Amino acid sequence: MNLKEKIRVIPDFPEPGIRFKDITTLLQDGEAFKYAIDQMAQFAQERRADLIAGPEARGFVLAAPLAYATGLGFIPIRKAGKLPGETVSVAYELEYGKDKLEIHRDAIRPGQRVVIADDLLATGGxxxxxxxxxxxxxxVVVGLAFMIELTYLPGREKLQGYDVFTLVQY
Structure with a gap:
């Protein structure tokens, strides 16, 4: 299945010169969405993952159904202040500022094999x-699964040493 045909490209969003890759059109197509999740599930199963993690918010859209499809647990990675239990956090740079992500301290046991899923690999931040x-x-991060990779940005370069899987490349 050609998933690229299912992704809408919106010019000049969120600012002039950007060609935004909108996955909502793919998500609306049940057959395409199932195919995408099935492909990611095969990747996760081949890596013998124990858990699937996904960063807020669009990572949830892929990681949660991926966890369901593989029969594995889902670990949400949230923005700061959104998780009720004891957390571990990391700050990171955005194009226009800084942000912070958090995970529950007890979400992963040492040695558990984790596949991280997200919608887009761009800069890798x-x-x-x-x-x-x-x-x-x-x-142990055993794989990184993305719906889209922007090959003209340095995301993959930042992920040297990790097994990266993408469904569509631009």
């Missing part, structure tokens, strides 16, 4: 922070 959180808890 969010996913690098997510990796740090998983590894700080003793988790």
């Amino acid at each position: 969010t996913i690098s922070s997510t990796i740090k959180l998983v590894e700080e808890l003793g988790g």
Whole structure:
């Protein structure tokens, strides 16, 4: 299935010169969404993952159904102040400022194999922070699964040493 045909590209959003890759059109297509999750599930199963993690918010849209499809637990990586229990956090740089991600301190046991899923690999900032959180808890990141990769940005370069899987590349 050609998933690229299912993704709407919106010019000049959120600012002039940006060609925004909108996955909502793919998510609306049940057959395409199922195919995408099935492909990511195969990747996770081949890596013998114990858990699936996903960063807020669009990572939830892929990681939660991926966890369901594989019969594995889902670990939400949230923005600061959103998790009720004891957390571990990491700050990271955004294009226009800083942000912070958090994970529950007891979300991952040392040695558990984790696949991290997100919608987009661009500069690698969010996913690098997510990796740090998983590894700080003793988790072993065995794979990174993305719906889209922007190959003209340095995201993959920041992820040297990690197994990266993408469904669509621009």
